[in-house]
Amino acid sequence: MTHRVPALVVGGGISGLVCAYALQKAGIEVQLVEASARPGGVIHSIARDGFLLERGPQSFAGTAALRKLCAELAISDQLLQAPPRAPRYVLIDGALHPVPLSPPAFFTSSLINAQTKWALLRDVFGKTVPPDADESVAAFVRRKFSPQLLDRLVAPFVSGIYAGDPERLSIRSAFPQLHEAEKVTGSIVRGMLRLPKAKKGSRERPTLQTFREGNETLVRALSNRLGAALCAQTSVSGISRQSDGSFDVRLSRDGSEESASAKFLIFATPADVTAKLLGQLDSSFESLLAPIEYAAVAVVSLGYRKNDVGHSLQGFGFLVPRSAGLRNLGTVWNSSLFPGRAPEGHALLTSFVGGTTDPAAATLKPEELAILIHREISPLLSIKSGPVFSHVTIWPRALPQYNLGHGDRLAAVAKLLARFPGVWLTGNYLRGPAIGSCVEQSLAVAEEVRESLSP
Numbered sequence: 216m217t218h219r220v221p222a223l224v225v226g227g228g229i230s231g232l233v234c235a236y237a238l239q240k241a242g243i244e245v246q247l248v249e250a251s252a253r254p255g256g257v258i259h260s261i262a263r264d265g266f267l268l269e270r271g272p273q274s275f276a277g278t279a280a281l282r283k284l285c286a287e288l289a290i291s292d293q294l295l296q297a298p299p300r301a302p303r304y305v306l307i308d309g310a311l312h313p314v315p316l317s318p319p320a321f322f323t324s325s326l327i328n329a330q331t332k333w334a335l336l337r338d339v340f341g342k343t344v345p346p347d348a349d350e351s352v353a354a355f356v357r358r359k360f361s362p363q364l365l366d367r368l369v370a371p372f373v374s375g376i377y378a379g380d381p382e383r384l385s386i387r388s389a390f391p392q393l394h395e396a397e398k399v400t401g402s403i404v405r406g407m408l409r410l411p412k413a414k415k416g417s418r419e420r421p422t423l424q425t426f427r428e429g430n431e432t433l434v435r436a437l438s439n440r441l442g443a444a445l446c447a448q449t450s451v452s453g454i455s456r457q458s459d460g461s462f463d464v465r466l467s468r469d470g471s472e473e474s475a476s477a478k479f480l481i482f483a484t485p486a487d488v489t490a491k492l493l494g495q496l497d498s499s500f501e502s503l504l505a506p507i508e509y510a511a512v513a514v515v516s517l518g519y520r521k522n523d524v525g526h527s528l529q530g531f532g533f534l535v536p537r538s539a540g541l542r543n544l545g546t547v548w549n550s551s552l553f554p555g556r557a558p559e560g561h562a563l564l565t566s567f568v569g570g571t572t573d574p575a576a577a578t579l580k581p582e583e584l585a586i587l588i589h590r591e592i593s594p595l596l597s598i599k600s601g602p603v604f605s606h607v608t609i610w611p612r613a614l615p616q617y618n619l620g621h622g623d624r625l626a627a628v629a630k631l632l633a634r635f636p637g638v639w640l641t642g643n644y645l646r647g648p649a650i651g652s653c654v655e656q657s658l659a660v661a662e663e664v665r666e667s668l669s670p
């Protein structure tokens with residue numbers, strides 16, 4: 216059976232859901248196909264034994280676009296906000312220290328040496344020019360500040376976002392605002408202070424949020440709005456271009472093959488899947504998109520009786536520099552941030568293992584990962600007894616890496632895409648992996664599709 220649909224969105228993670236929703240809202244007939252039975256991609260909340268855990272992202276920054284989306288979906292009343300001043304800790308010399316987040320805290324912190332403080336002053340009052348060539352995050356921090364800042368604060372922060380290697384991540388692709396700040400003003404601090412003024416409406420610092428029943432509330436609300444336009448358990452296995460410029464799409468559903476004809480194709484699939492599908496139109500897509508590296512990450516959620524935990528757990532959690540010699544990348548104290556994450560008298564702690572600097576970690580068995588994390592966090596948090604609850608998720612391809620050359624790669628993809636009018640890309644490997652970035656990008660793509668229909 217072949218059916219015609221003006222717009223077909225492939226992939227029902229947050230990127231595809233938001234894009235399809237925005238197209239539908241604009242009055243464009245759309246179909247969203249999602250390979251698995253459950254939409255949401257890596258966003259997956261689970262309620263079990265009184266604990267409410269997240270298998271993927273633990274929370275998200277409440278950006279203006281996300282707030283507006285929640286209001287439209289009538290789920291704003293379910294939003295929970297993390298305490299905005301919750302301290303974040305970093306493990307240095309075997310103990311947890313609060314991360315200095317304000318300028319006075321930075322200059323008085325004993326974690327930061329004089330060389331780094333002096334480098335910061337030099338940045339505030341001086342002027343530097345970024346190199347023409349793509350620069351790694353590590354090289355950028357060493358050039359502008361110090362190796363100590365890289366090891367103690369920047370690298371752990373980078374692994375918290377990308378689970379990546381600062382020696383390979385590109386500063387201009389992974390943190391474009393920092394690159395832009397230096398390029399425009401010659402100073403990171405001056406440039407970052409100027410940024411909110413240039414970007415109208417973004418003066419507010421987004422706080423971390425989730426929903427009362429977990430991040431999946433957003434997925435469910437979008438899926439409900441899409442209704443029959445969302446086809447789960449349906450994957451795209453092939454595409455070809457027709458002589459009239461439309462696309463013939465082969466779909467597999469419940470073991471049977473179907474085809475659809477679409478004028479607009481929006482790929483919201485991971486880079487490797489997009490590479491294979493678009494490679495059927497032009498093999499250059501495959502050679503450009505397939506090499507984008509993804510970090511494997513294991514998410515280990517452990518529940519403890521509060522009486523067994525000596526630490527107060529007041530705060531966001533802690534990050535672990537690689538020099539500390541642990542495999543844990545960091546631990547979020549979920550039940551300290553949001554209510555309803557653990558039964559009365561219990562605490563839920565979620566840790567991350569793996570990333571591109573420790574790919575072997577994600578090959579461990581779930582039981583081994585739970586034991587490893589319990590062993591590593593127990594002395595830091597004075598935990599006296601084993602966990603009463605444990606859940607482990609291993610994502611073999613969790614997070615895309617914006618490594619050196621990523622910007623040139625995406626520019627080449629954009630150039631190639633110009634030869635295929637009607638095809639758009641969205642997803643977390645393009646303009647930021649955060650949920651907020653995926654939402655903004657998907658709304659922008661939907662707007663481009665809408666504009667292409669206007670006379």
Ligand SMILES: Cc1cc2nc3c(=O)[nH]c(=O)nc-3n(C[C@H](O)[C@H](O)[C@H](O)COP(=O)(O)OP(=O)(O)OC[C@H]3O[C@@H](n4cnc5c(N)ncnc54)[C@H](O)[C@@H]3O)c2cc1C
Nearest residue numbers: 226228229230250256257272273450451642643648649650
């Ligand atoms: C462990 C982890 C922790 C994270 N922590 C945070 C955080 O704290 N805050 C934050 O903002 N972000 C976080 N992120 C990042 C963020 O969650 C993701 O980048 C974002 O959700 C990705 O959404 P997506 O729709 O682009 O991709 P995905 O969620 O990967 O969705 C892609 C979808 O495409 C479908 N698909 C694949 N092939 C086909 C096919 N052939 N046909 C049809 N469908 C197909 C897949 O089934 C999937 O549903 C985290 C991510 C992970 C993995």
